[in-house]
Amino acid sequence: MPEAHENSSEPHEPYEPHEPSESREPHEPRGPQDPHEPPTPRIRWTRPNLRYQWEKDRARFPKERRARSGVMEYDTGLPASELVFHASYRDVPADPALAAAFGVPEGTVLVERTYRTRPAAERAPLALVTSRLVRHMVAANPDLLTEAREPWPGGTPHQLATVGIELDRVEDRVTSRPPTAAEIRELDLPPGAAVLLLRKRCFDTAGRVVELSDITLPADRTELVFTTPLRPW
Numbered sequence: 001m002p003e004a005h006e007n008s009s010e011p012h013e014p015y016e017p018h019e020p021s022e023s024r025e026p027h028e029p030r031g032p033q034d035p036h037e038p039p040t041p042r043i044r045w046t047r048p049n050l051r052y053q054w055e056k057d058r059a060r061f062p063k064e065r066r067a068r069s070g071v072m073e074y075d076t077g078l079p080a081s082e083l084v085f086h087a088s089y090r091d092v093p094a095d096p097a098l099a100a101a102f103g104v105p106e107g108t109v110l111v112e113r114t115y116r117t118r119p120a121a122e123r124a125p126l127a128l129v130t131s132r133l134v135r136h137m138v139a140a141n142p143d144l145l146t147e148a149r150e151p152w153p154g155g156t157p158h159q160l161a162t163v164g165i166e167l168d169r170v171e172d173r174v175t176s177r178p179p180t181a182a183e184i185r186e187l188d189l190p191p192g193a194a195v196l197l198l199r200k201r202c203f204d205t206a207g208r209v210v211e212l213s214d215i216t217l218p219a220d221r222t223e224l225v226f227t228t229p230l231r232p233w
Contacts, residue, residue, distance in 0.1 A: 043119045045076045045126060047217070048225040052170045059158040066153035072117050076126070086116045087150035091135060101201065102134060102209045109135040111145055124188035128216040131156065137210060138163050156202070156211055168205045174198050174224060183216060193220040 051071050058066055073080055092112045099106040115129040138144040141162045152159055157167055179187070179195045187195070196219050202211040217224075 042221045043076060043078075043122065043126075044221045044223070046223045046225055047075055048227065049170070049172060050225075050227055051075065052167075055155055056157045056167055059154050059161045061154070063153055066158060070151065070153075070155055072126070076119070078119060082120045084118050084120050085151050087147040088114045089145065089147045091145075092132075098132065098212070101212055102132075104134060111135050111138065113147070122188075124186065124218075127218075127222070128183070128186060129213060130215075131211060131213040133160075133211055137165065137208075160202075160204075160210060165204050165210055167202050167210070168207075169203050171201045171203070172198055172226075176219065187216070187218045189218055190220060193218060195219060196222060196224065198224070 051074070054074070055071060069080065072078075072083055072085075076083070090112050091109050094102060094104060094106060094108045094110050096106050098110065099108060102108070102110075111133045113131040113133070115131065116125040117127070118125040133144065135145070138160070141159075143149045144159050144163070154161075160167065175197045176194050177197065179189055179193065183189065183195055189195075196217040198213075198215040198217060200211075200213040200215065201209050204210045
């Protein structure tokens with residue numbers, strides 16, 4: 001598998017919101033909630049936008065260091081042993097809306113990646129994630145076309161780096177709405193809970209959209225934090 005360029009002077013790690021605990025005992029998955037019992041507390045987590053620079057910096061680390069943890073461990077404070085991860089990939093044609101979002105012709109083949117990560121103590125995932133890459137942009141590395149190598153140490157920034165793509169900026173757009181029946185079931189939402197819809201577009205240094213994700217988050221247990229550095233006068 002092609003690797004990204006390794007710099008002998010390792011970049012710093014500016015974003016360290018949580019250190020995963022290695023001492024916790026594994027939990028049993030939650031069973032169905034008894035309506036006559038008090039609600040079981042759910043794991044709440046914070047998703048800061050500073051994670052993007054943290055991910056990009058890690059793309060230049062050696063594989064062993066990249067494999068130690070990912071953003072979900074840092075966002076939740078849980079060790080990998082307490083997170084259950086699933087990924088599936090498939091090729092799909094870009095519909096008119098996705099083609100416009102990527103700036104590619106309609107019908108362009110996309111690699112659609114579906115991700116689910118849940119705490120081992122719970123039955124519901126933390127989010128419903130659908131990520132897409134433009135297939136011809138990443139086809140030089142066949143490992144990027146299949147879920148067989150997931151979870152990928154270093155995540156999407158390192159995946160793209162293996163085919164010479166460097167991320168330049170990330171655009172997040174967040175809206176909210178009531179959940180669908182399917183989202184209520186999969187996210188195990190309580191009555192009255194809303195969902196947050198986050199559309200993330202990643203741009204490379206040439207200005208191309210190289211990754212697009214649609215992320216559905218349960219609003220009852222997710223906090224989004226946006227930090228904007230300001231230039232000095």
